[in-house]
Amino acid sequence: MPPAPAMAIVLAAGKGTRMKSELPKVLVPVAGRPMVRYVIDALRAAGVERVVVVVGYRADLVRTELAGLPGIEFADQTEQLGTGHAVMMCREQLASHDGPVVIVAGDSPMLQADSVATLLAEARARRTACLLGTVRRDDPTGYGRIVRSAAGDFTGIVEEKDATPEQRAITEINVSTYVFDAKELLAALDQLRADNSQREYYITDCPAILLAAGKQVAALNVLKPREALSINSPEELAQVEKVMSGV
Numbered sequence: 001m002p003p004a005p006a007m008a009i010v011l012a013a014g015k016g017t018r019m020k021s022e023l024p025k026v027l028v029p030v031a032g033r034p035m036v037r038y039v040i041d042a043l044r045a046a047g048v049e050r051v052v053v054v055v056g057y058r059a060d061l062v063r064t065e066l067a068g069l070p071g072i073e074f075a076d077q078t079e080q081l082g083t084g085h086a087v088m089m090c091r092e093q094l095a096s097h098d099g100p101v102v103i104v105a106g107d108s109p110m111l112q113a114d115s116v117a118t119l120l121a122e123a124r125a126r127r128t129a130c131l132l133g134t135v136r137r138d139d140p141t142g143y144g145r146i147v148r149s150a151a152g153d154f155t156g157i158v159e160e161k162d163a164t165p166e167q168r169a170i171t172e173i174n175v176s177t178y179v180f181d182a183k184e185l186l187a188a189l190d191q192l193r194a195d196n197s198q199r200e201y202y203i204t205d206c207p208a209i210l211l212a213a214g215k216q217v218a219a220l221n222v223l224k225p226r227e228a229l230s231i232n233s234p235e236e237l238a239q240v241e242k243v244m245s246g247v
């Protein structure tokens with residue numbers, strides 16, 4: 001039997017305050033194309049046909065930009081209460097899907113199709129409820145940190161704003177690239193709470209919720225360092241354009 005097809009959720013509702021742009025962040029051009037287009041292309045090239053884009057800030061503009069693409073659906077997040085809350089807005093699509101769900105951020109245009117394909121293949125082979133791709137960075141500032149046990153097993157993600165000084169020293173980071181099983185993800189979302197420093201619902205709490213429920217969860221250090229480059233500021237935009245042009 002062929003494997004169950006994968007769907008994807010692209011987180012694209014944020015305003016991107018630090019970009020100082022009139023456009024919603026995911027439409028800001030990178031080397032001439034809206035950054036979210038690169039993300040959608042990578043998903044497509046990895047064989048994902050159904051792509052749900054979570055829209056919020058200037059949703060009209062994002063919808064208009066992407067409406068012509070095949071297989072694109074939208075979910076509305078009218079208030080940006082966090083990345084976990086954004087995924088909650090896709091409950092209907094998740095309920096109608098039996099199989100893996102790739103979740104990625106719309107502000108990470110360096111995501112590569114082969115990395116998505118690797119994560120999907122590993123998730124299928126390992127039958128994980130959640131599998132996430134990680135990267136090591138000399139300077140992990142700004143990213144969620146990957147916490148592991150002494151034995152090296154993944155135990156959770158801690159956001160920088162919630163991390164202890166010891167956790168901040170961790171150099172393995174979360175790149176917001178996950179493969180969840182749809183049913184397990186729905187169950188985890190029901191348990192998600194906004195009990196953190198930003199009072200937000202974090203998708204990053206879902207892996208630990210599933211672990212606590214006795215499910216299979218793993219974090220694989222298989223992404224390429226450049227895939228961690230998300231765009232949150234004009235400086236990061238310039239950096240990504242430089243990497244893309246191969247300079």
Ligand code: UD1
Binds near residue numbers: 142173
């Ligand atoms: C997130 C991760 C962090 C990871 C980092 C880089 C969480 C809590 N943290 O942090 O671990 O290291 O990405 O990959 O997930 N968005 C929505 N709705 C919301 C909030 C965000 O759609 O309510 C979208 C944004 O438009 C953006 C993406 O989600 O495309 C990521 O949001 P952002 O605020 O940039 O997350 P980070 O703080 O970078």
Ligand code: CA
Binds near residue numbers: 105230231232
């Ligand atoms: Ca980001």
